[in-house]
Amino acid sequence: MRFSSIKRHTALTTAAVMLSLAGSAVHAETPSWCGPKKATIAFLDGFGGNSWRLITTASAKEEAQKCPSITDYQYADGQGNTQKAISDIKSMAAKGTDALVVFGDAGPAVLPALTSVFKAGKVVVPYRVEVGGEAGKNYTQFIGASFKNDGVNWGNWIKSILPNGGNLLFLSGPAGNSQGKDELEGLKSVLGPEYKFINPAPFDVTNWDPALTQQVLTAEIAKNPKIDVIVSDFGPSLVGALPLFKKSGRSIPALATSDGNILGCFWTENNKDNPDFKLFTVATGNDNARLAVQWAVAKATGGETPKEEIFKAPNFENSVSGKPHPVECRKDLPGDIYLSAEMSPEDQTKAINK
């Protein structure tokens, strides 16, 4: 290659880069949490193997890209393996990444790694799963999710449709999971004794497994002739189980849960034949990651930190009032996307089809 040709190429490339930079600068106004200092960021997932996580990861990346000061974005998947999650945290820091957003699925087990990285001067933002420790000592900031808030929202809706009390069935994930406990606390803070929980305390264990959910619901339907509301923190896993009501010759009852395209479409197809089937959802919470990224970027680039430290999932669908949204269904897109998320449904489809 001749020198002049190299020069020409370089000039062209530079021009292209300049143009695209100028273009993006015109399109996106820099958010307040994005400071002037250049920094690199890494998103460390404890377990990346489901569509919810893929969309969450893609959302985090989309959020980080809003800030032009972020020069590099890295991702690592702990694959549900605590040791790998810990080594991911350490190796990202060793590579010189400035800010780490950590989905600490392993809980306090990752705290020592977070602490050592934080002490080495990195910005460390664990989120959604409690890892113990405290902000400023073990990590920069913890961005929690308020599951209690979800319980309160469900409880308020239940009160609005059943003012005189009724029978509630509450389903959550593995035995003793803290998310289910927090949600129950929220529910109970709103609902009085006239609302009776007919499941074994604190909740029916489903492991968030659709097959087990189906078996559990089968037993509950047969045992309880009157179920007024089902509360579940993983709505989409109920879709295979709800037709069981039809088998028993009953209407599907009201459902307070989290959103998912498959669930919205199921409601759209079945609400006419099931007069009692009202639906209320809170956002599944993919955007929790966005708040965590905002914090990490703000701290690393010298931007303004967001006001919220806890992500409160907003209400999403309400089939009774249509507020904030009526039930949504995108039949043309996969069932495994979340219309409540900020990311566009089409981009979500791309994220899970990767």
Place this chain on the structure above:
Amino acid sequence: MKSTGDQMGAEAFAQQGFHIPLTREFLTVLLTTSALIVLCRLFAPSSIAYGTLAGSLPFAAILIIVGLGQMLVVQQGGFDLSVAGGVSLAVVISTHVPAGDSANLLPAVLLAVCCAAGAGILNGVLVGFVRLNAIVATIGMNALIYGGVFAVSGGIPRTTTALLAAIAGGDTWGIGNSVYFAIAILLVVTLVLKKTVVGRRFEAIGANPRAARAVGLRVRLHQMMAYVYAQLLYCIAGLLLAGITSQPTAFQGDSLLLPSVAVVVLGGTSLTGGRGFPVSTAIAAFFLNQLSQFALAVGVPYSAQTIIQALALGFGIAVYSFR
């Protein structure tokens, strides 16, 4: 010479075939299950109501099919720990490959069957010909199959196609279609095992491989085929499971490993190999399934549910030990 040997082997075991329905194993599992039904009637009548049975029998059907696969392997003195992988692979292939389009279901099913046959042959060659320990070989194979599961799905669940949901999850005369699949498979396995030459040889080899070899039976081939049959059955179970649960996870087979061995043991098949008891295995699968419905219907806490199931299983096994 070889054909004479085969005949001798078949004749030697032919007599037992006519007593199958009245074996002690069959009676034991039948009595235990009847006792459970009485208990259900007394303490948790809702667990044997029509709605419950309609909802839970499809899962019993899955367990029957998986249990029969495991039984065939156990009959050859082996163990197949690649159940979880086999079932999960069929689930993800039948949901991810068509990606919601029912027109692509048939190619996906054929692909799943081919993969199952491939995994079975590999298992079989490793155990039957290379003489690896069955537990080691099938654990390795399970990891390999899970590699396939991740390659196909990336670990992500997918919604079932409408066609598969209608075939596997649908009803005929008020009973889930998967139950008919299980009954048909049970009939085929029983008839082939008990009434055909191939089946008789298969049992003879399981009971005493050395004697079988001495009379000229192709021991290694039959041992290998046990793993192939097993994988094909896991594949069918996986396809049905994908249809029954509308959004199956990529790890749907995981919870089937232990029950698959439990039903074989409860059904009376010796872990050292030999005769198989398909009908007893099927009843044992119904028993295990009904037991969890009983525990759920009684409404005890989750911890107690697990304990009840473990106790019943221990009791079931003890019955065989003390007879």
